[in-house]
Amino acid sequence: MVRRPLFKPVHPVYEVTEQTIRMGDAPGYSVELDDENKAIRKMVKLMDGTRTIEDIHSALLGEYPELTREEIAEAVEDLGGLGFIMDQAAEEASGLTLAQKERYKANIRFFSLFTNLEQSPSYVQEQLSGKKVTILGMGAFGSTVLANLVGVGIEQIKLVDFDRVELNNLNRQMLFNEADVGRLKVEAARDFIARLHSGVAIETETMQIGSSADVEQVIAGSDLVVLAADQPFFVLPRWVNRACVNLGIPYIAGGFNLIEGQFFLVDPGKTGCLDCMHLHRSEQVEDYVRLIENLLNTEFRPPTATIAPNTMMITAMMASDAVRFLTGIAPVQSAGKLLLFDFNTLEKKVFVEWERNEQACPTCGKGNGEEPIFQVRANEVYVNVRH
DSSP: OOOOEEEOTTSOEEEEETTEEEEOOSTTSOEEEEOTTSHHHHHHHHOBSSOOHHHHHHHHHTTOTTOOHHHHHHHHHHHHHTTOEEEHHHHHTOSOOHHHHHHTHHHHHHHGGGOOTTSOHHHHHHHHHTOEEEEEOOSHHHHHHHHHHHHHTOOEEEEEEOOBOOGGGTTTOTTOOGGGTTSBHHHHHHHHHHHHOTTOEEEEEEOOOOSHHHHHHHHTTOSEEEEOOOOSTTHHHHHHHHHHHHHTOOEEEEEEOSSEEEEEEEOTTTSOOHHHHHHHHHHHSTTHHHHHHHHHHTTOOOOOOOOHHHHHHHHHHHHHHHHHHHHOSSOOSSBTEEEEEETTTTEEEEEEEOOOOTTTOTTTSSOOSOSGGGGTTHHHHTTTOOO
C-alpha cells in the first residue's frame, strides 16, 4: 500500500513569527518548529491525504529545487513521530462501512490523537465495534454507561437486570421515560438503543444474580464486564470477581455514595483482583474486617440520594477508561486502583492501589482463604461453589 500522508485535521498549524510555526494547540499536543523558508508550512498544506510522498516532492520542486525525495520522506516520518501525520491510504483500507465511518466520524478524529503512521484511527474504531461488553445492572450506573459505550461504538452488548422502571428512576436514568414505568429495565433499555443505533446487537437477560455461577453463565464470551449493581453489598462484587477470574474476563466496577463516585478495573492475571484488594486493606487497616462486619450487620441499605450530573460524571470516567482498556490507545487509569471522584470539589484521587497477591489470594492465586476477611458472609459468597 502506497502511503498518502494526511496532516491530522484536529491540529491547527499557524505562525508564531515569520520564521517559526506552531503545530497543535492542545496541552501535550503542540510543538514549535523553525520554518524560515516556509517549506514546512507549504509541505503540510500538500499533506491532504490525496498525494503520495513522490507527489508532494514533485509539487515542492519548483520552489525548492534542492529538496530530495528522501528529505520529504524523512520529514513525514519526523512529523509522524510527533503525532501530526496519519496515512489516509490505511484509513481508506479500514473494514468499517461507510455508515460506520460517518456515524463515528468524531470518535475517529479523537482516536487520531493516539495513533501514528502505522495505525489508523479507523482501526481503533474497528476494534471497539468488534468487542462484546456485558453490563450487570441497568440502574443509574448501568444505563448511563450503556449510552456512553454505544456512543463510542461498542456494537455487541448484553444487559442483565431483573428490576422494573419506576417513576423515581427518571431523575437520573435518562434512557427511560414515563411510558416505560412498569417495564423491565433491560427491555426498555434495549428499545432505547434500537432507536438510537440500529446497528447495535443488544442481548438481554432478566435475572437476579445469586451466585458466582450465575455470573459465569451470563458473562461467558464477553471481552469486558461492567459491574453496575451493588446488592447484595460486599457479596455481589466478590461473585463477579470470582466469575471473571475463573473465565479470564476483565471487569470494571463502579458505584457512588452521597458525595463520591468510585471505580476500579481488574484484568485477571495482570492486576490484582478484588480479593487481593481485600487482603491488602486487611494488612493496611487494623480494624478493616471488623468495620465491614459491623456495617453488614446493620443491614443498612442506603436510600438513593443522587442527581443525574453526578451519575454522568463518574460513569463517563468509567466508560472512558473502558475504551482505553479495550483499545490500548492510552494507559488505563483504574487498573488495580480504586479511584475516587469528589462531587463537591471535582477532584479525583487514587484511594487504594494494590498488586496481585498470588501466594495468599484464594481467587486469583494459591491462597486457602483462611484469612478473617474471607470468613465474612462466606456462606453467601461461596454459595453453590465446590470447595
